[in-house]
Amino acid sequence: MIDRLVRVAAGSLTRAKERLLGRQRPEFLPFRDLFAGRVGLEIGGPSAVFRARDCLPVYPHAARIDGLNFAGVTLWEGKIREGMTYRYADDKLGRQYIGEASDLGMIGDASYDFVLSSHSLEHSANPLKCVAEWVRVLKPGGALLLVVPDARMTFDHRRGTTPFAHLLDDHQRGVGEDDLTHLDEILALHDLSMDPGAGDPTAFRARSLRNAENRALHQHVFDARLVDQVLGHVGIRVCYTDAAPPFHIIALGTSPANRP
Numbered sequence: 001m002i003d004r005l006v007r008v009a010a011g012s013l014t015r016a017k018e019r020l021l022g023r024q025r026p027e028f029l030p031f032r033d034l035f036a037g038r039v040g041l042e043i044g045g046p047s048a049v050f051r052a053r054d055c056l057p058v059y060p061h062a063a064r065i066d067g068l069n070f071a072g073v074t075l076w077e078g079k080i081r082e083g084m085t086y087r088y089a090d091d092k093l094g095r096q097y098i099g100e101a102s103d104l105g106m107i108g109d110a111s112y113d114f115v116l117s118s119h120s121l122e123h124s125a126n127p128l129k130c131v132a133e134w135v136r137v138l139k140p141g142g143a144l145l146l147v148v149p150d151a152r153m154t155f156d157h158r159r160g161t162t163p164f165a166h167l168l169d170d171h172q173r174g175v176g177e178d179d180l181t182h183l184d185e186i187l188a189l190h191d192l193s194m195d196p197g198a199g200d201p202t203a204f205r206a207r208s209l210r211n212a213e214n215r216a217l218h219q220h221v222f223d224a225r226l227v228d229q230v231l232g233h234v235g236i237r238v239c240y241t242d243a244a245p246p247f248h249i250i251a252l253g254t255s256p257a258n259r260p
Contacts, residue, residue: 023053023054023055023244023245024053024054024055024056024057025055025056025242025244025250027240027242028055028056028240028242028250028252031143031239031240031252032057032058032061034113034114034143034252034254035058035061035062035113035114035143035145036061036062037061037062037063038062038063038113038114039062039063039064039065039066039112039113040058040062040064040065040066040112040113040114040115040116041065041066041067041068041107041111041112041114041115041116041134041137042065042066042067042068042086042088042115042116042117042118043067043068043101043115043116043117043120043121043130043134044068044069044070044076044101044117044118044119044120044123045065045067045088045116045118045120046059046067046077046086046087046088046089047116047118047119047147049118049147049248050088050116050118051089052089055244055248055250056145056147056250058114058116058145059088059089059092060089062114064092064094065086065088065092065094065116066086066094066095066096066097066112067086067088067094067095067096067097068096068097068098068099068101068104069096069097069098070098070099070100070101070177070215071098071213071215072098074214074215075214075215075216080096080098081096081098082095082096082097082098083095083096084096100177101117101120101121101124101130101133101134102124102126102129102130102133102177103133104133104134104136104137107137108137109136109137110137110138110139110140110142111137111139112137112138112139112142113138113139113142113143114138114142114143114144114145115134115135115137115138115142115143115144115145116145117134117144117145117146117147118146118147118248119147119148119149121146121148121222122148122149122218122219122220122221122222123215123216123217123218123219124177124219124220125170125175125176125177125178125179125181125219126170126171126174126175126176126177126179127167127170127219127220127230128167128168128170128171128230128233128234129170129171129174131144131146131230131231131233131234131236132171132234135234135235135236135255138255139255140255140256140257141254141255141256141257142254142255143252143253143254144231144236144252144253144254144255145250145251145252146227146231146250146251146252146253147248147249147250147251148222148227148248148249149218149222149247149248149249150223150243150247150248150249151221151222151223152247153246153247154194154247155190155191155192155194155195155198156189156190156191156218156221157191157194158189158190158191159185159186159189159190159221160221161221161222161223161225161226162220162221162222162226164226164229164230164233166220167220167226167230168233177212177215178211178212179219180208180209180211182217182219182220183208183209183211183217186208186217186218187201187204187205187208190204192204198216222249223249224241224243224249224251227241227249227251228241228251231251231253235255235256236253236254236255237253237254237255237256238251238252238253239252239253239254240252240253
């Protein structure tokens with residue numbers, strides 16, 4: 001009985017704290033200087049997780065954030081257009097790019113102080129190619145803040161974590177974003193009860209077969225160890241990792257300060 005009362009009291013305190021402070025992660029606060037007054041690029045946003053009262057409040061502190069999406073129309077943002085149209089906060093605009101996350105050819109080397117990506121990397125058929133490109137556009141010492149889904153809390157919970165060797169093979173073979181290697185696994189194991197927007201099995205299959213145009217599939221499944229392996233492979237020094245409700249795996253790292 002006492003244990004139950006303690007748990008209830010602790011839960012009440014947590015909810016009161018969230019009402020007062022939002023869902024900010026206190027452990028993230030020492031790293032805000034990596035973003036404050038700086039210019040960054042977000043892949044696949046805007047993302048609620050970076051807003052003022054959410055767990056990683058980057059948007060209110062940055063000088064400007066540009067955005068990149070793969071097409072002029074997406075399931076998440078609707079219609080978008082290039083130019084100074086990337087509205088990542090009510091009073092903040094950055095440049096909107098349209099292009100592949102794995103090919104930022106329109107952006108020069110070492111252009112940004114930081115790169116953000118939330119719930120985007122799992123949609124890529126070639127994650128290592130993507131992250132290597134994101135590191136290319138980072139200035140020496142720049143920050144990469146990556147958020148991927150915790151599969152245990154999502155419709156991917158029946159799938160196993162993708163082996164790093166598989167990601168490495170995808171990179172070495174130059175797998176493109178039209179790849180459907182994982183389609184049979186996804187169709188068999190995707191928990192449609194946790195993904196009402198996907199429709200019934202027939203609708204989900206039809207949408208999945210058009211993944212090159214809609215990018216709705218979670219091509220790969222990440223856990224914290226796989227994220228660490230991916231960032232280490234591209235030379236990112238991880239300085240902060242976390243897990244945050246409802247289903248976020250978070251990793252923040254920096255590129256070498258002395259890289260070319």
